[in-house]
Amino acid sequence: MVKLQTVSGCSKTIKKVTFYFSPHSSYCYQAGYESQFVALSKEVIDSFFDYILKEFAGRRKYITIFGGEPFLNAPQHKENIAYIIQEAARNNLEVAVVTNGYHLQEYMEILKSGKIREIQVTLDGTRDIHNKRRFLKGGDATFDRIVSGVDLLLENQIPVNLRMVVDRQNISNLPDLAKFAIGKGWTSSALFKTQLGRNYELHECQANQQKLYSRLELYQDLYALLKEFPYISEFHRPAFSVSKFLFEQGEMPAPLFDACTGTKTEWAFDFTGNIYACTATVGKHGESLGTFYPEVRKDAEAVEEWQERDILSITKCQSCNLSLICGGGCASMAKNYNGSLNSHDCRPVSELLGLGIAHYFNE
Ligand code: SF4
Structure with a gap:
């Protein structure tokens, strides 16, 4: 998938485009998606660039590539990725990639030839924990190769966004992963940042709903861990709603009329030629908003429904x-929960603020 993102409609904004590849992956936990595999063609890539360069002309934008897994070690696939990265560079567009990080070494030369905004790599913990959760289909470990890949990216001045996907089974490993990253010297690099992702998907190999967190439960446990192991802050500083912003900037952020980026500052495109509002809706039946290949076509009514959603249009908000x-939360989640796009996706704002104020100000 390629994702394009902007910030509102002015010419200086950034638009994020996500290009979604076939969800083909060598990871066990993604095996359930493989039946959808269709090869990407240069023709589709050319149509994608034609579309975004015309449709978003004059607007700042960057491309995010993800799958499945974009960095597969297959010649045809590598050629396609190299072609996207080169075409992006030729058009002065930055590229971000979301990868499992297993084949980073094999992609270094391609990455060095592009304008790379960041590479997002996932580590779910230190060696034993990560390898238990993210192994190859044959059961082989992945941790050491991913760590070498992160080292290589930083050595080559390529920004890294390290993502730890957490649930009840691995959250207690966060202090150790933080210690590991600090020991590697990663956290002292200006090119290194982190994010915590809440595990909320039910994969074939992780069919245990009990371990999943609600948004609030995750932040409650995170708060307790930060209290016990303050050095985690060197590795990751959670937002706790707007608390971190308020602490660091000394003022509240601008009012958020619309938390959802879909069709406003973000669009997503898949390898079959479909256009979607955002990454959350890609590939979902009935969610396509048009096509960029083989013909350009847009469902104006559906696009308008997305673009008009904000806290003033949602009754409860x-x-x-x-x-x-x-800001009304995520439109896609709202539709999943309430059956309508123009509905609420409530966030536990007060509770998160309580935790964040206690963490950043009281301590
Ligand atoms: S908390 Fe719920 S009702 Fe309030 S703005 Fe967010 S989505 Fe709307």
Whole structure:
């Protein structure tokens, strides 16, 4: 998938485009998606660039590539990735990639030839924990190769966004992963940042819903861990809603009328030629908003429904005293929960603020 993102409609904005590859992966936990595999063609890539260069002309934008797994070690696949990265560079566009990090070494030369905004790599813990969760289909370990890949990226001045996907089974390993990253010297690099992702998907190999966190439960446990192991802050500083911003900037962020980026500052495109609002909707039946290949076509009514959604159009948000912090949440989640795009996806704003104020200000 390629994702394109902007910030609002002015000419200086950034638009993020996500290009979605076939969800083919060598990881066990993604095996359930493989039946959808269709090879990407140069023709589709050319049509993609034609479309975004015309449709978003004059707007700042960057491309995010992800799958499945974009960095597979197969010649045809590598050629396609190299072609996207080169075409992006030729058009002065930065590229971000979301990868499992297993084949980073094999892609270094290609990455060095492009304009790379960041590479997002996932580590779910230190060696034993990560290898238990993210192994190859044959059961082989992946941790050491990913760590070497992160080292290589930083050595080559390529920004890294390290993502730890957490649930109840691995959260207690966060202090050790933080210690590991600090020991590697990663956290002292200006090119290194982190994010914590909440595990909320039910994969074939992780069919245990009990271990999954709600958003609030995750932050409650994170708060307790930060209290016990303050050095985690060197590795990751959670937002706790707007608390971190308020602490670091000394003022509240701008009012958030719309937390959802879909069709406003973000679009997603898949390898079959479909256009979607965002990464959350890619590949879902009935969610395509048009095509960029083999023909350009847009469902104007569906696009308008996305673009008009904000806290003023959602009935429940209109009377909510947290609306300018929450922004109405995610449109795709709202539709999943309530059956309608133009509905609420409530965030536990007060509770997160309580935790964040206690963490950043009281301590
Ligand atoms: S908390 Fe719920 S009602 Fe309030 S703005 Fe967010 S989505 Fe709307």
